[in-house]
Amino acid sequence: MRNFSSRFLPSLIAAGMISATPIIAFADTTVKVGFAAPLTGQYASYGKDLQYGVQLALEDAKAKGIKVDGKAVNFELIAEDDQGDPRVAMQVGQMLVDKGSNFIVGHFNSGTTIPASALYEKAGIPDVNPTSSNPTVNQRGFKNLFSTITNDAQNSGAAARYAVTVQKAKRIAIIDDRTAFGQNQADEFERTVKAAGGNVVAHEYTSNTAVDFRPQLTTIKGLAPDFIFVSNSNPQAALILKQMRSLGIRATYVGGGGVNTTAFIELTGSISEGAYAWEPGRPLESNAAGKDFAARFKKRFGVDVLAYAQFGYDSALVAIKAMQEANDISPAAIRGKLQTIQYEGVTGPISFHSDGSRKDAASTVYQVKDGKWVPVHTETAGS
Template identity: 60%
Template structure:
């Protein structure tokens, strides 16, 4: 018998099996394969610390899911984190999004910056892949009607809205000024703060802007000083916020400093020094140590990664679990199958209650006011979304 004749039946069988594979729905084999969980955030550059903090939160969620031996369609899934560096740059964010789509991820947790999330999210939406946002807060992210966009963090309308209401109703500020860094995040915060101030009958006497690379704020603060402002709101991140309060002190300004999300950080106090005293900031969510599972999460996080939670890791953890729970409910990791369940998700996460409004924004958004006292951020009050 020739070798050709010997292998002919096997060749025919193999061809038939290949045909069957081609004809069968890919979803039928999804549970037998590695389930790719996409992640995008800055992993290099000035925001890399936040990106790594978030990534570790997502990684911990996947490890917990494995330890709990969860089942999807009767099988234990094997989750793989696929991370892309968006460099906190819109163009790189779009490239990172396309890479994740090309790698057939089942979901994306990301991004960190609003400026990268806004251009990246339509790419996921077009591909039919849900994106669960753990950190970017511009209201437009969920306000464009994209079916695959969800947020597990309060947006700027909620957080900066609370800040604006507080500035008018509680501090009784009469002459309010605003500075923002002109990023999608910082400007978005400033816009929502201004709306809330005006809605509560407050007066804006100056609106200045800089860019997110600036280190000198003399021009903006000199104009604000001449406008005799008694409160200054800053939309931007901690490093520049520290520069603003230091320059305020140098100019002899006594106006109250009020920051939005991204200011309340140990780095702000370190960089600002004595000028940080009395500064206030509204931050997304509730303090970790005041959440039922917060202390345990912080301890487990440090044991696993050797560092403390920086800020957004719990949101990354909750975003990953939102996807996992939706997949469990649908008994499938196919986006088309689990998306309807993601829209109805309802559970207690590390950061609080996780459920979504019709537009994908967080339904039970909270934000907390902090103030620097004796070199530490101290909790003042936590409020629900305005």
């Protein structure tokens, strides 16, 4: 076929036979970011908090004009509601696979992440886990699973050592909700307390839908504890504290996660004064990047960070950093770089052990003072 002479091009363009914009050669690259969390139901506030963190990360990345292989990158957030239900999580997980996600941030609950991540492993799609803290998540030999959150062994271990060695607790009682999160965290706390020479006088169980904890608390009261560790999510933790105080139990109250929120204080009122909570990560206000993130988050969404938005933010950006280093948007390339990544996030430095768990993971104990959660102590696990 003969080539067109350049003198014919202007007339062909004007006639609409050739586009004036070379769409194919200079098209943007679209990266699909899968996201799953409970966006309705009991944990919806946490799911939306997490989603906002991911959304802000993608907006920041777009604003920086990130390019891969010389092409500008657009980010498409595919958000699905798993309702905090393992069966639903499998369904939405398959949807994220079928829709061609380049990487995934999720899920929220350990009970949903554990089954859904098996789908992503089979599909070869990297899953950056922002909140699921059961150690089982990273103990299955998966190559595509990376956790930016402190796991229960690290968080509860820190809480237990602090209870025995610093708070000098002598008679410790435990309540947990038997979820993958609550049970594992409580069991790890009990194991570490005993290893540190502490005394566990009771370990009571409830469910994640219960509202009356007086039977368990009445049993505990008869054992005269001076310290109660509660492994339930807010608002259950707040209800336990209220009922504990109504029964005249004056033991030190420590929540094991999900209670470091304004809502907890609002639900408990003045009786929350002095309560403790162990939370994964460092306080956002402990570094300039964290402070900036919190301020921009509130400006963008009109609400304060609830609990875990910063982990969603870092989970998305560490995957995008891996994509940039690979200069490739394929899931396999992103996974390969995540295995060796060194990234400075708003939650601190991020890198991963060979099993995908986070190195140098931190936990912080907070106490309610003058109606506010105040950080008391931060402990970092060894690398």
